[in-house]
Amino acid sequence: MKPSVTEQDLALTPSPALPSGHAGTFQDDGAQPAVPAAGPRSGAPSRRRPRREHLVSAIRRLRPALRQPGLVLSVAWIIALVLAIVLPDVVSPSEPTRATARRRLAPPGPDHLFGTDQLGRDLFSRMVHGASLSLRTAVLSVLVGLVIGAFLGLLAGFLQGWVDVVIMRVMDVLLAVPSLLLALTLIAVLGGGSINIAVAVGVSGIAVCARTMRAEVIHVRQSVFIEASFVCGARRSAVLRRHVLPNSAGPVVVLAALQFGPAILAVSALSFLGFGARPPTPEWGSMVAGGRDFLATAWWLSTMPGLTILLTVLAGNRVARALNGR
Amino acid sequence: MLRYALGRVVQAAMVLWATYTVSFVVLYRIPGDAVLERTRYEPTDITAEQMNTLRAEYGLDQSLVSQYLHRTADVLTGDLGRSLVNGRPVVELIGEALPWTLQIAGLALVVGLFFGAGLALLANYVQAGWLRQALLSLPPLGVAVPSFWLGLVLLQIFSFRITWFPATGHGGWRTMALPAITLAIPIGAQIAQVFAKSLEQALAETYIQTARAKGLGHGRILVGHATRNATLPALTIFGLVVGDLFAGSVIIETVFSRNGIGQLTAASISAQDMPVVQGLVLLAAIVYVLVNLAVDLTYPLLDPRVARLSRPVPSGA
Numbered sequence: 001m002k003p004s005v006t007e008q009d010l011a012l013t014p015s016p017a018l019p020s021g022h023a024g025t026f027q028d029d030g031a032q033p034a035v036p037a038a039g040p041r042s043g044a045p046s047r048r049r050p051r052r053e054h055l056v057s058a059i060r061r062l063r064p065a066l067r068q069p070g071l072v073l074s075v076a077w078i079i080a081l082v083l084a085i086v087l088p089d090v091v092s093p094s095e096p097t098r099a100t101a102r103r104r105l106a107p108p109g110p111d112h113l114f115g116t117d118q119l120g121r122d123l124f125s126r127m128v129h130g131a132s133l134s135l136r137t138a139v140l141s142v143l144v145g146l147v148i149g150a151f152l153g154l155l156a157g158f159l160q161g162w163v164d165v166v167i168m169r170v171m172d173v174l175l176a177v178p179s180l181l182l183a184l185t186l187i188a189v190l191g192g193g194s195i196n197i198a199v200a201v202g203v204s205g206i207a208v209c210a211r212t213m214r215a216e217v218i219h220v221r222q223s224v225f226i227e228a229s230f231v232c233g234a235r236r237s238a239v240l241r242r243h244v245l246p247n248s249a250g251p252v253v254v255l256a257a258l259q260f261g262p263a264i265l266a267v268s269a270l271s272f273l274g275f276g277a278r279p280p281t282p283e284w285g286s287m288v289a290g291g292r293d294f295l296a297t298a299w300w301l302s303t304m305p306g307l308t309i310l311l312t313v314l315a316g317n318r319v320a321r322a323l324n325g326r
Numbered sequence: 327m328l329r330y331a332l333g334r335v336v337q338a339a340m341v342l343w344a345t346y347t348v349s350f351v352v353l354y355r356i357p358g359d360a361v362l363e364r365t366r367y368e369p370t371d372i373t374a375e376q377m378n379t380l381r382a383e384y385g386l387d388q389s390l391v392s393q394y395l396h397r398t399a400d401v402l403t404g405d406l407g408r409s410l411v412n413g414r415p416v417v418e419l420i421g422e423a424l425p426w427t428l429q430i431a432g433l434a435l436v437v438g439l440f441f442g443a444g445l446a447l448l449a450n451y452v453q454a455g456w457l458r459q460a461l462l463s464l465p466p467l468g469v470a471v472p473s474f475w476l477g478l479v480l481l482q483i484f485s486f487r488i489t490w491f492p493a494t495g496h497g498g499w500r501t502m503a504l505p506a507i508t509l510a511i512p513i514g515a516q517i518a519q520v521f522a523k524s525l526e527q528a529l530a531e532t533y534i535q536t537a538r539a540k541g542l543g544h545g546r547i548l549v550g551h552a553t554r555n556a557t558l559p560a561l562t563i564f565g566l567v568v569g570d571l572f573a574g575s576v577i578i579e580t581v582f583s584r585n586g587i588g589q590l591t592a593a594s595i596s597a598q599d600m601p602v603v604q605g606l607v608l609l610a611a612i613v614y615v616l617v618n619l620a621v622d623l624t625y626p627l628l629d630p631r632v633a634r635l636s637r638p639v640p641s642g643a
Contacts, residue, residue: 173345176611180573181591188595188603189352265472269577272474273592288475292581295478296486303482306475313470 074315130282144202149209157217179204426586434509442517468515
């Protein structure tokens with residue numbers, strides 16, 4: 001994962017709106033919005049309007065998005081991928097593991113959209129079925145990094161003292177080892193397989209999540225409404241859960257979205273190296289590896305899954321940037 | 327300044343020690359018995375007595391703390407142990423592999439730096455909006471491309487279609503070209519992204535307005551005023567770029583069947599050869615820490631304000 005750019009970007013985004021100037025009024029801040037409202041705000045409807053007017057205002061609200069064709073295409077691509085995950089058998093023309101001896105290494109054409117492989121299996125069907133495994137692994141790895149990282153960052157930023165020092169020094173270790181090497185090391189310990197890959201890639205995302213969360217928690221902790229809650233006699237755990245967490249979760253969630261693309265790259269790289277799912281199971285990274293022996297004769301075998309990975313990472317990065325407010 | 331430098335050195339040493347300790351705990355305790363691991367590669371008719379002798383030889387019959395102390399003493403004298411697969415010293419294995427990787431990684435770094443920084447400068451120099459947009463859309467593409475696939479595509483085009491470069495082999499610059507380009511593209515893209523952004527920020531500063539008011543040309547302002555100020559924030563990603571070089575070499579050395587650190591890493595992970603894995607982790611950490619230390623110590627030379635703060639700021643923050 002490449003946190004460098006994202007971290008810097010995040011530093012520029014405004015932190016969640018904090019109530020300032022509420023020093024005198026002790027109000028319950030539990031209902032604070034966790035993420036600042038993004039996008040252009042159209043006038044809020046104060047009374048019921050006819051249906052058509054709703055439609056018009058919805059289109060008007062979408063118009064700025066339509067001015068960014070890249071973003072629209074990215075969202076469309078992600079919707080297509082979700083379809084492939086939810087209904088693989090509807091989308092794909094044949095079974096991913098069915099081999100037909102007569103149609104081996106057929107080039108892309110009307111019969112086989114992406115061609116067939118050395119066993120006569122339809123490449124498009126294999127990619128549709130592989131989407132599920134590749135993307136679920138990537139999402140799981142991001143969640144591992146997000147949940148553990150955010151938790152550690154929350155503890156470090158809120159408790160401070162020696163807890164902070166210990167957690168952040170361990171995070172320094174995680175940052176000192178390149179993420180792919182860290183993932184590989186964990187695979188050496190845990191063994192291969194897609195779940196282990198998800199955990200291994202996820203661990204390398206913990207450090208950046210923890211840093212972002214900690215910085216945000218320290219920022220929120222200094223606000224007046226936290227002080228006010230303590231003055232009111234709230235317990236530390238309650239303040240942490242009701243006030244600190246909702247107000248500091250925004251940036252780390254955006255960071256997690258930004259890590260989705262790199263996670264796909266890392267997961268498919270590990271599969272390419274042969275640490276992922278076992279051969280008959282379709283997976284994008286291992287499909288690229290499978291095409292290595294046919295580079296000169298059947299270009300489509302590695303090119304199609306490779307292009308798919310590229311487009312998915314591009315789409316993921318673009319949507320994440322939009323979430324980040326750009 | 328001295329206090330700042332000393333703080334950085336101590337911090338770097340702490341990170342190294344912590345990395346060593348964590349990798350020791352993770353790699354030596356969780357996988358279980360190193361002797362059982364080793365017997366997987368040797369004839370299985372090994373007696374229990376021989377196993378115990380082996381355990382004693384590896385020091386596995388001692389407590390964790392005593393193992394840790396012994397191993398730490400060895401590591402401090404430059405002995406990283408022996409490979410479980412072929413019994414050769416880890417330091418020797420790494421020493422043999424390192425030159426191959428350094429060649430490619432060095433070339434890739436130069437190429438990536440040149441084209442990445444060049445692209446960022448060019449994008450901020452051109453006046454036409456569409457050209458700027460087109461140039462700035464290249465780095466996101468370079469960051470998103472899976473390098474293992476990129477290597478295969480380059481092989482397909484330049485080795486099989488038009489036979490400019492050999493697909494594998496180790497001799498001369500022709501075998502180095504494709505791996506280095508594959509490795510350079512994601513790195514150059516990352517450099518371009520960060521540098522273009524910090525250039526843009528520098529160009530928005532008031533001292534640029536002053537320079538412009540004095541009548542300086544666009545190019546002079548860009549090179550003479552903005553670049554030096556923009557280098558500082560861009561320097562912080564250098565440690566990450568070097569880490570990416572390390573990780574990328576695992577992939578390109580597999581794709582192009584080359585010898586080197588990456589090949590050694592992939593092989594030792596597959597064989598669960600823990601002493602070699604720990605050696606490689608330590609090597610990566612040393613490189614990362616040294617690069618970041620160098621960046622931190624260069625900082626005050628480029629920007630005297632950093633030294634005046636005198637208090638070390640957390641790296642990367």
